[in-house]
Every structure is written in C-alpha cells, then in structure tokens.
Amino acid sequence: MADQPENTCAPRPSCPVGYEILQDPLRNKGISFTEKEQKVLKLEGLLPPGFNSMEQQVTRMMENFRKKSSDLEKYNFMMALLERDRTLFDRVVLDYLEEIMPIIYTPTVGRASQEYSHIFQRPQGLFLSEKYRGRLSEVIGNWPIDDVRIVCVTDGERILGLGDLGVSGMAIPVGKLSLYVACAGIHPSHCLPIVIDVGTNNVSLLNDPLYLGLKHERIRGEAYDALIDEFVEAVRERYPDALIHFEDFGNLNAFRLLKKYRDRICTFNDDIQGTAAVALAGLYGAMKMTGGTLTAQKILFLGAGGAGIGIGELIVSAMVREGMAESEARKRCWFTDSRGLVVRGRERVSDAKRPFAHEHEPVPDFLTAIRRLQPTAIIGVSGQAGRFGKDVLRAMADLNDRPLIFALSNPTSKSECTAEEAYTWTDGRAIFSSGSPFGLVTLEGQIFAPGQGNNAYIFPGVGLGIVTSEARRITDEMFLAAARTLADQVSPADFDQGRIYPPLKAIRAVSAQIAVAVAEIAWASGLARHPRPEDPEGYIKKQMYVPEYQRYV
C-alpha cells in the first residue's frame, strides 16, 4: 500500500478553506481547529471561541450518545457524526468499540436498514442502478476520491436475516467499511460503499411512498449479470487495484458471482468466505478449550445457504489438511434447509448443496436429525429465530458433555437461540457463540461470556492483508489462515471465561495478525504486487490508520 493520505493540508489550491472545510467530513476538526489554523483557513468567527481537544470532543459525543433513548436514535446520531466529522467518528468507534459496534453494525444496522428511507439524512456512498446502465463508469467517476482500495457492494437482496431490503441495504456496506477502519486501520478515504439497485421484491417497500429505491421487481437473468459485469469493469477502470467485497447478495447470485469473478479480480464474498473463517476459528477455539480434535466433530447445520455451505466447505478443507480424506470430511458436515435434511436423491438440491447431500433417509425436522445423526455441534445460519428451542438444546446436551451451539443468524431478532437459552438448557455446558452480541449470562452464580461469531473478526484483517501486500487475488487458503490466526489469538484467560474468540477490544491486534498471515500467503504464492518487506508485521502495523486530526499549519 502506498503511503497514507497526507496528514497535513496546509493551504494549497486543492485544500478548501472557510465554511467549506467545516462541511468536508474528512477534513473537518469540529472545535479542534487551533487559533492559528482558524486564521489561515479563514475560519475565524465561524466557530465558538473555546477550543476542545479531540479527547474532549469524544467525551461530548459519548455524553450525547448515551442520552439517546433508543438504539435507532444512537444510530442516527453516529451517522450524523460520520457525515460531519469522519475523524471524530472513527475515534469514537475505536475507543468505544464494544458499546458502539452493536449500533453501527448488527443488530441495530438491521433496524436502520429496514427504516432506511424514513431516517435518511445524507448519502454516504454510491448508488448505482439500472437507471445508469451503460454509464456506470461515468457515474463511478462522480465519487470524489481517486484512491479507493476497498469497495464493499451489496444489491440488498439478503440483508442480514431480514430479507430483501432493496436500496436500503446501503446501510450494510457503510457499516462494514466503518469496521474496516476501526478494526483494521484502513483509511476511511480508501473505502467506498456501493449499493446496486436492481429493484426489490419486497412488497411493503414497493408500496412505501418514501422508499428511495427503484420501484420495480428485481431484475434477473442476463440483464442482471450484464449490469454486474459493467459494475465490475467500471470499478476496475477507475480503481484497478481495489478489492471488491460482495456483501448480502441473495443466494441465487452470491455463489455464482463468487465463482465468476474470484479468479479474474481481487474479490471475495464475505457471507460465504468471511463467515466460514469465523465459524472455523470458533471450532478451533472450542477444540483448544475442550482438548478435542476437529476431525472428530460431526456438525449439523440449520440453513444451507451462502453462510452454511461456505462454512461447510472451509471445515472440509481444514479437515483434509489434518489428514482426513475429503469424502470422510464431507460426511462430518450435514445440512438441513427449508425442506429438511439435505440427502442424496432429494428434490431441489442445488449445486452448492450437492457435495453435502449424503446417503440417508429423508428427515423432515431438525430435532429428529439431531437424534439420528448425533452431532457434536449445531450451527444456525437459517435466519429463523428461535429454531434452537429447549428440545433441540436438551437433545444436544444429552448427546455431548460440551455441546457446541453456534447461533449465527443476524440480527439478534433472528438468532436461533439466545445465550441465556443455550446455557440454561444445556446446564451451563454449551460452548456458545452468536452472530449478534449477547451480554454476560449468570446461571447459578456462574458467569458465562458468550462469543460473537461474526465475520467482523475476519474481513477487516483479510482486507488489510490484501491491501498492504497489494494482492491480485483472494484465495481460500487465506481464509483458512485467517481462521487459524484468529483462533491462536484466544488466550487461556479467555477460555476460562468460556470465550472462543478474543475480546473485541483486542480487535486491532487480531486484525494485524490476520493481515500478516494473509499477506504472507500472497507473497508466497506470487499474488502480491508489493514486494515482501523485511519485517512484514512492522510494515503492516505501520500502515494502519489511527484516527487523529490532521495539522493544517
């Protein structure tokens, strides 16, 4: 990665002055402009006389944030800050990540996506659509920044477990990119959120007079593919080296697009690959905690979509690396979907599911599948709230000393079970993680710290590794390495509290290690354009942006 954007903006023709600088979120310093800066930048009289340090501004922001009476209000408050003063936003998020991540990310970002057209304040990314077909390159040219390194794009079809939200899905790339900055130190100016609006099949949005997207059904087939092709080409024309992160595409397109582009450009699908790595890391963590082995696990999934199959494929790769035959490894992973157990010969088994469709009689429900297959782990990636009920959890506790219960669906309202339910119905023996955060649970005087099995532990570090090594492609081997590295960051103290992931406050250090592991693969496999430095870790850490106000004079 080339140097960070300049940390000074001494008056020169390209640097705005006066009121304009206060309107530019990447340059605004709120009330932290010094007297000298105010004079040179023609800000005198435009600001109150008092000066505040960045720390004082952070204190004010947190005071106000905590006064908000709902999470959605907190979200609006944070977005207003992002649009006003990006450096302060990033500082606040970094310093209070555990408190703020559930607001700018899951679960609240889900609510914000549902309400998007009603709470809209200002645009924060690029809105590409069918309307601009044939002109996407020109429209991408309207983005004011030349040096974009990571594009996060959605078409809004499967926003968390909330379904098709059309253009309102924009809140997701904005949230993901905020985490690239906070968790991995990617500079905010290098991040570009994009929604591709191809319509929506969500009837209530189509009937909502305030809905801000195109009011027609989703485009499918060749017309859709041609638009995505045009988008990819247009991004590559303006930002030839940028990583394109696909997020929350529907099942019909997620696998297809990954397969189509993964060997042509620098891209990954976070729901398939990032989720796979965080789930595998959770399994490695659980093995370290219990002394078990990965190859001895039998995993039953509720949900066989992008997330589920992605996790299954990475587990198979990991088991094969441990010496197991692929056919055996596949038999360690079983899937149920909306039609019951995925078995050979069943109708409507997609290409992605087929390698996991084993010889077995049909089983219509999850509880029966548990009883028949006797899994050691269940992983929920179905978007179906409450499906790990008391009977399911009890059955897992009857079968296993330490049942692994991963309820990964987002947001919280779609989680297959709560942390409290998981610990209660397994007599405190579950090793539990969830996609959205749950607080500590106390059961009969014992305190449990549930882990957050969310791809947020993976994609920022992977992105940092790709950007710093200037890798041309993103491989499965990189996600395997990311999973291994994440699991290695869990300390004995974490295990004592029942954690299979490191605490969020360590996320920057964790992301740096993941980035080193990913970049090493890029260097070793000839995929990197940046030469390998003598000290990869030092080099990568030095590239990480720390939100501090720039000095203008």
Ligand SMILES: NC(=O)C1=CN([C@@H]2O[C@H](COP(=O)(O)OP(=O)(O)OC[C@H]3O[C@@H](n4cnc5c(N)ncnc54)[C@H](OP(=O)(O)O)[C@@H]3O)[C@@H](O)[C@H]2O)C=CC1
């Ligand atoms: N924690 C994390 O980091 C992540 C969590 N997720 C979460 O995982 C969930 C699924 O995402 P994704 O895989 O991309 O979505 P998909 O739409 O690709 O897949 C959903 C799957 O759930 C199945 N399903 C739907 N209803 C039921 C039901 N009643 N019983 C059993 N299975 C059912 C579907 O069945 P069928 O195939 O028959 O349609 C499908 O296989 C979402 O809630 C998402 O938020 C996703 C990515 C990351």
Ligand SMILES: CC(=O)C(=O)O
């Ligand atoms: C976390 C995430 O990517 C999802 O739920 O879709």
Ligand SMILES: [Mg+2]
């Ligand atoms: Mg997602």
